Amino acid sequence: MEISTSQYKHCDVIKVTGRLDSFTSPKLAEELAKVNNQNRYKLILDFTNLDFVSSAGLRVLIAGLKNCKRYNRGELVVAGLSPAIQSVFELAGFHRIFKIFPDVLSAVGSF
Amino acid sequence: MPTRTFAGVYASLAEIAEFVRFSVKDANLSASEQFSLETAVDEAVSNIIEHAYQGEGKGTIRCQVRVGTDSIKVILEDHGKTFDPSLVPSPKLHGVLKNRSNHGLGYYMMCQLVDDIKFDFTDKRNRLTISKNISKSVEPA
Numbered sequence: 001m002e003i004s005t006s007q008y009k010h011c012d013v014i015k016v017t018g019r020l021d022s023f024t025s026p027k028l029a030e031e032l033a034k035v036n037n038q039n040r041y042k043l044i045l046d047f048t049n050l051d052f053v054s055s056a057g058l059r060v061l062i063a064g065l066k067n068c069k070r071y072n073r074g075e076l077v078v079a080g081l082s083p084a085i086q087s088v089f090e091l092a093g094f095h096r097i098f099k100i101f102p103d104v105l106s107a108v109g110s111f
Numbered sequence: 112m113p114t115r116t117f118a119g120v121y122a123s124l125a126e127i128a129e130f131v132r133f134s135v136k137d138a139n140l141s142a143s144e145q146f147s148l149e150t151a152v153d154e155a156v157s158n159i160i161e162h163a164y165q166g167e168g169k170g171t172i173r174c175q176v177r178v179g180t181d182s183i184k185v186i187l188e189d190h191g192k193t194f195d196p197s198l199v200p201s202p203k204l205h206g207v208l209k210n211r212s213n214h215g216l217g218y219y220m221m222c223q224l225v226d227d228i229k230f231d232f233t234d235k236r237n238r239l240t241i242s243k244n245i246s247k248s249v250e251p252a
Contacts, residue, residue, distance in 0.1 A: 022160070
């Protein structure tokens with residue numbers, strides 16, 4: 001899995017490429033913590049090139065969402081889900097709690 | 112039948128996924144069936160490492176793939192603690208965010224994504240058989 005973060009005026013975009021599983025999800029948790037520690041809580045997870053997500057990855061996402069939304073200080077949204085990743089979100093009920101955008105551009109526009 | 116033994120570490124997850132994908136390549140699974148099988152196997156292996164072995168590097172996981180005409184079976188064997196699926200809590204899928212708990216989500220996903228899951232515990236060996244039916248889909252993987 002590869003992670004790259006780009007900082008914009010109103011939000012940060014964290015691009016995740018590859019597999020998000022029990023092995024790789026701690027790396028995403030570290031990146032989210034690193035960005036939050038810079039007092040940046042308006043985040044977009046760009047999943048355009050995400051191939052796979054397991055429940056371990058989903059646990060990191062929900063922890064990240066809770067942390068960003070705490071004290072109404074921000075939001076964690078996701079963008080660019082493939083049909084397979086979208087189906088995992090729906091199976092886990094995550095489509096009810098995450099804002100999901102078709103692409104990064106529309107997600108950036110939401111902040 | 113393709114069979115391989117992997118180290119019981121999370122770094123094996125991608126290797127096991129690749130092994131299963133290669134083993135079923137001629138089975139005409141649809142893309143969604145293949146993704147479902149891969150996800151279920153990933154969740155099962157993660158559970159073995161976390162719950163049966165209670166950590167990484169404590170044992171091995173033997174993976175066998177049986178491709179039939181109507182279904183695929185992935186058999187995972189370990190020598191860790193016995194796993195009682197009846198003790199796994201159901202995840203809360205409909206609560207508001209602050210009440211969401213994802214304990215049990217992996218096992219729930221595993222059960223939802225495949226057609227049958229069978230546990231056997233014999234001779235200090237745990238065997239999990241995951242079965243996925245092959246539809247006559249026209250959507251190639």
